[in-house]
Amino acid sequence: MKLFVIDVESGGLRSGYVPGYEHAFDEPGTQSILSLGGVVWNRDTGEIEDEIELFIKEDPIIALPAALKANQIDLEWLKENGLTPQQAVKEHLAPLLVKHFGQPSRQNLITLTAYNRAFDEGFLRRLVHKAGLHETAFDERFAYPKACSYEFMRAMQLIFGLPLDKCKLETVMEYLGITPYLPQHSALNDAKNTVQVMNKLRQDFPVGDWKRA
Numbered sequence: 001m002k003l004f005v006i007d008v009e010s011g012g013l014r015s016g017y018v019p020g021y022e023h024a025f026d027e028p029g030t031q032s033i034l035s036l037g038g039v040v041w042n043r044d045t046g047e048i049e050d051e052i053e054l055f056i057k058e059d060p061i062i063a064l065p066a067a068l069k070a071n072q073i074d075l076e077w078l079k080e081n082g083l084t085p086q087q088a089v090k091e092h093l094a095p096l097l098v099k100h101f102g103q104p105s106r107q108n109l110i111t112l113t114a115y116n117r118a119f120d121e122g123f124l125r126r127l128v129h130k131a132g133l134h135e136t137a138f139d140e141r142f143a144y145p146k147a148c149s150y151e152f153m154r155a156m157q158l159i160f161g162l163p164l165d166k167c168k169l170e171t172v173m174e175y176l177g178i179t180p181y182l183p184q185h186s187a188l189n190d191a192k193n194t195v196q197v198m199n200k201l202r203q204d205f206p207v208g209d210w211k212r213a
Contacts, residue, residue: 007038031063032060034082037191
């Protein structure tokens, strides 16, 4: 089975998406998606079959200084070199998804995976909205439920008392003995690092062990 593993870098914490409520992507107080990293991960083999990294320039770009300090994205560079949301989705993201998952249909819904799924999903929804696609476009392409390795690690912490400081990705990788792709806080590298975590969990906690427990 193939899954699409993503990570985003954004201008803040608020995408404007709240599950179960009307979206507010264009409301004051929300921030822009700045980059999207995605990898096509074969869960059966553990291999990454394809990858993509998109730098996105919304109009206008809304970003908080603290976010830019963390992700080190230069707004002037982004304005010069970034893709519009329409270009990012229609010219780059959509063809990659068709290549690996087929044309959009109820039979080809994609399992979307991220380390902190709710955060990344919200900004991907924002990107789809900013690309001018209709409101249901996201839900017609991606399946429920969606996997989240952060939620799994949080459960492991609660059940087994693993000493993970708020279960941050870099902390989990250190605890599991995984060498990260650097620099971290790169959308593509963190998507690939999420795959490393999931491959490690597959290795150390195989499904058969849970069925026998």
